[in-house]
Amino acid sequence: MKKTLIFLLLLSVFSAKSQEDYSDFYAKREASLKSENGWLNLAGLFWLKEGENTIGGAESNDFVFPHAEATLGKVILQNSQVLYNGQVIFPYSGPKPTVISHQSLRWFIIQRGDKFAIRLRDLEGEYLKAFHGIEHFPADAKWKIKAKFIPTAGKKVTIIDITGRSYQEDSPGLLEFVVDGKAYRLEAGPGETKEDFFVVFGDATNKTSTYGGGRFLDTKGFNADGTVTLDFNKAYNPPCAFTPFATCPLPTKENKLTLAIPAGEKNAGHH
Numbered sequence: 001m002k003k004t005l006i007f008l009l010l011l012s013v014f015s016a017k018s019q020e021d022y023s024d025f026y027a028k029r030e031a032s033l034k035s036e037n038g039w040l041n042l043a044g045l046f047w048l049k050e051g052e053n054t055i056g057g058a059e060s061n062d063f064v065f066p067h068a069e070a071t072l073g074k075v076i077l078q079n080s081q082v083l084y085n086g087q088v089i090f091p092y093s094g095p096k097p098t099v100i101s102h103q104s105l106r107w108f109i110i111q112r113g114d115k116f117a118i119r120l121r122d123l124e125g126e127y128l129k130a131f132h133g134i135e136h137f138p139a140d141a142k143w144k145i146k147a148k149f150i151p152t153a154g155k156k157v158t159i160i161d162i163t164g165r166s167y168q169e170d171s172p173g174l175l176e177f178v179v180d181g182k183a184y185r186l187e188a189g190p191g192e193t194k195e196d197f198f199v200v201f202g203d204a205t206n207k208t209s210t211y212g213g214g215r216f217l218d219t220k221g222f223n224a225d226g227t228v229t230l231d232f233n234k235a236y237n238p239p240c241a242f243t244p245f246a247t248c249p250l251p252t253k254e255n256k257l258t259l260a261i262p263a264g265e266k267n268a269g270h271h
Contacts, residue, residue: 022139025234029265030133033242036106036121040128042245043105044120048077055118066122068102077116082109090116112247113165119245127243134237135266137209143232143263146223147177147186157187159200159249162213162240175199175219175228179259186230187254188219195221197228200238202251204260211241211267214251235264242268 033040046053046063053075054061057068065072073085082090089098090109097108106121122128150173157171175186175197188197202214215235219228239246 022136022233026134026136029236034128034131036123039239039242039246040131041121041123041125042119042127042239042243043122043125044107044118045245045247046118046120048075048082048109048116048118050077052076063118065102065105065107065120068105072102075118080114080116082116110247112161112163113167115165131242134268137233137262137264137266139233140263142179143261145177145179145230145232146225146227147175147230149188149222149226149228150174150176150185157189157252157254159252162246162248162250165247172197175230177230182259184257184259185254186257187252188228191218191220193221199230200249200251200255201235202256204258205262209262209266210264211237213238213240213248214255215264217264232261232263235261237265237268 032038043066044063046055049062053063054071055063055065055068055073055075056071057065058070061071076083080091081088084100089100090111092098097110099106099108104122104124106123107118110117110119152171152173155171156168158166159169160166170190171187172190173188175188177184177186186199186201188199191197197219199217199219200214201217203210206212206214216238217230217232217235219230222228238248240248
């Protein structure tokens with residue numbers, strides 16, 4: 001009886017720690033979304049044409065910024081260089097974007113392939129104000145899975161984003177795992193380090209309980225036996241689940257699983 005009580009006590013402590021780990025992950029995730037560099041304050045995505053582009057609050061501008069002064073100046077795109085009122089703001093002068101501020105607005109230039117756009121943030125934006133957290137499936141050990149890593153060095157895959165643009169990306173390997181006796185594979189993309197991977201996947205819960213454009217998953221290093229842990233309890237929504245002003249990659253054909261994965265973040269319910 002005493003041994004049974006000790007076992008149950010240890011089990012409850014382990015479960016509490018496990019749940020606390022996920023709670024911490026979820027809390028950091030939401031804090032990141034709400035931060036100044038998070039996705040919830042995006043307020044515009046304006047694709048530049050070659051030459052002069054006017055910006056400001058007046059409808060006569062090429063690009064209208066919310067609650068801004070009538071005229072904020074000119075953005076000029078010329079030979080892959082972007083100037084704002086005579087100042088070069090792209091390419092960046094350092095590792096981080098050159099950010100322009102105006103009241104609660106922040107904006108900078110992004111590049112997608114051979115296209116350039118103004119990414120606009122509003123620190124008092126509607127999506128940020130309307131955010132009340134993210135729903136998750138209950139954490140389930142079934143969805144913390146060891147996957148076999150199959151190297152595919154030198155392989156390139158075509159990624160299509162939500163805007164329809166496509167680009168090539170390295171795919172260092174395949175992650176093969178088994179659920180209920182059936183094997184599945186996911187194409188892995190580069191992660192934060194050479195031993196980490198980033199996965200964009202779809203599953204049978206998409207468009208019902210999870211976002212229709214799939215979800216993201218990060219892996220952290222290799223296990224001692226050479227496997228990679230896929231913890232779907234940490235699967236998270238792409239930015240496009242929260243805002244129409246992001247450019248998110250979609251799952252490749254290989255990564256659209258017929259399997260339902262009721263783990264991780266549920267649909268944010270906005271897009």
